Amino acid sequence: MPRCDYKTKVGVPPIAKHLLEWKRMMKWDEDSIAAPVCEIRVEDEAFFVEYVTQDMEGSVIEIAQIVDIRTGKPPKDAKIIEIFKQVGETKDPIEERCFQIITADSFTQQTFYNFLAFSAKDCKRFVDDLFALCHHFINSNLSQMDYVRKMHKRILLSCKDDKFISIKDLIKSIAKDEKKKVIEALKLAGLKPTDKKDHLPKDKFTFEAFYKFYREMLGGRPELEKVFNDIKGTKRNYLTLDQTVEFLNKYQRDPRLNEILFPHHNKDGTKKLIQLYEFDKSKQKIGQFTLDGFTNYLMSPDNLPTNIMNLPVYQSMDQPLSHYFINSSHNTYLTGDQFSGRSSVEIYRQCLLSGCRCIELDCWDGEDNEPQITHGFTLCSSIQFKDVIEAINETAFKATPYPLILSFENHCTPRQQQKMADYCIQIFKEKLLNVPLDEPKAQLKPGCMLPSPEMLKYKILVKNKKRKEDMPDQVNSEEKKEDEEPAALSGTVPTAGIYLDGVEPPTGDKEEEDNPKGEKK
Numbered sequence: 001m002p003r004c005d006y007k008t009k010v011g012v013p014p015i016a017k018h019l020l021e022w023k024r025m026m027k028w029d030e031d032s033i034a035a036p037v038c039e040i041r042v043e044d045e046a047f048f049v050e051y052v053t054q055d056m057e058g059s060v061i062e063i064a065q066i067v068d069i070r071t072g073k074p075p076k077d078a079k080i081i082e083i084f085k086q087v088g089e090t091k092d093p094i095e096e097r098c099f100q101i102i103t104a105d106s107f108t109q110q111t112f113y114n115f116l117a118f119s120a121k122d123c124k125r126f127v128d129d130l131f132a133l134c135h136h137f138i139n140s141n142l143s144q145m146d147y148v149r150k151m152h153k154r155i156l157l158s159c160k161d162d163k164f165i166s167i168k169d170l171i172k173s174i175a176k177d178e179k180k181k182v183i184e185a186l187k188l189a190g191l192k193p194t195d196k197k198d199h200l201p202k203d204k205f206t207f208e209a210f211y212k213f214y215r216e217m218l219g220g221r222p223e224l225e226k227v228f229n230d231i232k233g234t235k236r237n238y239l240t241l242d243q244t245v246e247f248l249n250k251y252q253r254d255p256r257l258n259e260i261l262f263p264h265h266n267k268d269g270t271k272k273l274i275q276l277y278e279f280d281k282s283k284q285k286i287g288q289f290t291l292d293g294f295t296n297y298l299m300s301p302d303n304l305p306t307n308i309m310n311l312p313v314y315q316s317m318d319q320p321l322s323h324y325f326i327n328s329s330h331n332t333y334l335t336g337d338q339f340s341g342r343s344s345v346e347i348y349r350q351c352l353l354s355g356c357r358c359i360e361l362d363c364w365d366g367e368d369n370e371p372q373i374t375h376g377f378t379l380c381s382s383i384q385f386k387d388v389i390e391a392i393n394e395t396a397f398k399a400t401p402y403p404l405i406l407s408f409e410n411h412c413t414p415r416q417q418q419k420m421a422d423y424c425i426q427i428f429k430e431k432l433l434n435v436p437l438d439e440p441k442a443q444l445k446p447g448c449m450l451p452s453p454e455m456l457k458y459k460i461l462v463k464n465k466k467r468k469e470d471m472p473d474q475v476n477s478e479e480k481k482e483d484e485e486p487a488a489l490s491g492t493v494p495t496a497g498i499y500l501d502g503v504e505p506p507t508g509d510k511e512e513e514d515n516p517k518g519e520k521k
Helices: 078-085 120-134 144-158 167-174 179-188 207-218 222-232 241-252 267-277 281-286 291-298 346-353 385-395 414-431 509-514
Strands: 023-028 037-042 048-053 058-062 066-071 098-106 109-116 164-166 199-201 358-364 404-410 460-463
Touching: 023 048, 023 078, 048 144, 058 098, 058 144, 066 120, 066 346, 098 120, 144 167, 144 207, 164 167, 167 179, 167 199, 179 207, 222 241, 222 291, 241 267, 267 281, 267 291, 346 358, 346 385, 358 385, 385 414, 404 414, 414 460
Parallel strands: 358 404, 404 460
Antiparallel strands: 023 037, 023 109, 037 048, 048 058, 066 098, 098 109, 164 199
16 A cells, blocks of 8 residues: 655654564563563564563553653562562662563553563663654654554454454454454455354455445545535536645645745645555546545645754754743643642653653651642642652653753752752752853853753752842842841852742741741741
């Protein structure tokens, strides 16, 4: 069937060969004491990861739904850990051989698949290459025809029999309540059951046959037939080359495009499209489009609503930070409403993996001198500030290398502010922007432009308010006390290099006891 190799066109790297080969691993679940040996690989079209256990039970994981792959989390069950210590490269720590594949239908609903590789080297190579494949922009910008191909591939992979496909299983996966319609569509597509009556020969279930079945199930595409008929007129059953050129320029091309960068379609280019997508070879030679070829083109990558060449970063990232729109999140920690919603550490990971570059942390005093994140004065649950910082550190630059801004809404006392700063310094380490850049054009001084995203790659910035007394334009200089020391973390902290919303420094232990929540006075 005609197909555009658009992945090569946009520079998608080929799938690593080792991902296409079956690898022996062990699969385990937290709610089970079993850890069967399995084989796992990426199928040849890279739509799915498939795995099969020794008892031939298997499943597929859709690559487009994989949001993260994490290493370092071993099972909690001591019996499974003992089993793992006896398989593979026993000298390699279990933490370096375990990994999780995480899929998500939304930010708040994730599924975890746990595996153990037989060596730390195999684990790292498999995880790194699979993550690069999963997070390529092309996976979320497939054409309609690719989704049909994915549907066909899922049916083939979910079939346990090597020679036959169960019609009963096909009905379940395509249309549960349309048994008669499915059987009739199979007949019209030339897919006849074997002597067993309820099975189809697998070698006959090609994509071309499935596509015919798919179109019969839809009952045609009347909306496309109308467009096709309006263009071709009543005298013929195909589009001429001139009619196709006119359609592409008049209806498919955005008239606002620059004509030099995006020239109009001509006859030579249009004929190449027809030769690529037309089924009838005789029509290909003379540059004519039948309805089937026309439909094939409209469902192809050449007719995507977005320009796939512009999906990677293609514009300059050397302008000041303030010149860009920033993908931001408000109340990042909440999975529900602002009154009684549940706070979650995991949702910080999901936001960062989706490309978010500015996230919010509402910081409040917690028990045992541990800052917490919650929505103040509500019924929302709370999470530990340290746990969030660790999650941010793990995920900050997995999806993009450009700077991450942490927006602190700080309600903590100076003592817990100091704890916050300590965690940022200890956990983020060199990622934290705690001193001005060496670039002369990127000095944080009045009248100077902000650094560019390119300069700030792999850096974490903390954004917060200063105390009023630290901002000269808001305070009468005569009323300022020259010898007054700032609160623990308000203003500029030499060691942390971050700005936090300060509170009045306590005069002694008594004031801290009287004001345990750090309320401003």
